[in-house]
Amino acid sequence: MSSSIRFLVxxxxxxxxxxxVPGRSVLLSALSASIRLPNSCRNGTCRTCMCKLSTGRIDYQIEWPGLTREEKAEGxxxxxxxxxxSDLELLVPDAVDPKR
Ligand code: FES
Structure with a gap:
């Protein structure tokens, strides 16, 4: 898969x-754009960043992200x-735009 395609979130x-941003997580891509999403460990264990994917597809950078099979199935x-x-839509009620 080409890493030069930039998907919109x-x-x-x-x-x-x-x-x-290719090679970065969705979280770090948001932070690069000055959009703050809830986060803590940044390594897939604390679940602070957990949110719902309403449309699109993701790939994980680690083999065992801290989600149950049921949670994954629920999105x-x-x-x-x-x-x-792919392009994504995420439900993150606590996202913060520091420009506002
Ligand atoms: S920030 Fe801890 S699991 Fe994502």
Missing amino acids: RIQPSGLQFEQ WILPCVAEAA
């Missing part, structure tokens, strides 16, 4: 959006260890 309900993801594999 939209956060709801705020409507904030940013580009997935929960850990953006600190995930990369967009």
Whole structure:
């Protein structure tokens, strides 16, 4: 898969959006765009960043992200260890745009 394609990530309900930076997690891509998403460990264990993927596909950067099979099936993801594999829409009510 080409790593030069930049996927767009939209956060709801705020409507904030940013580009997935190739090789970075969704979380770090958001932070690069000055959009703050809840986070703590940034390595897929604490679940602070856990949010719902409403559309799109992700790939994980680690083999065992801290989610149950049921949570994955329900669409929960850990953006600190995930990369967009398509354009995404995420539900993150606590996302903060520091420009506002
Ligand atoms: S920040 Fe800890 S699991 Fe994502």
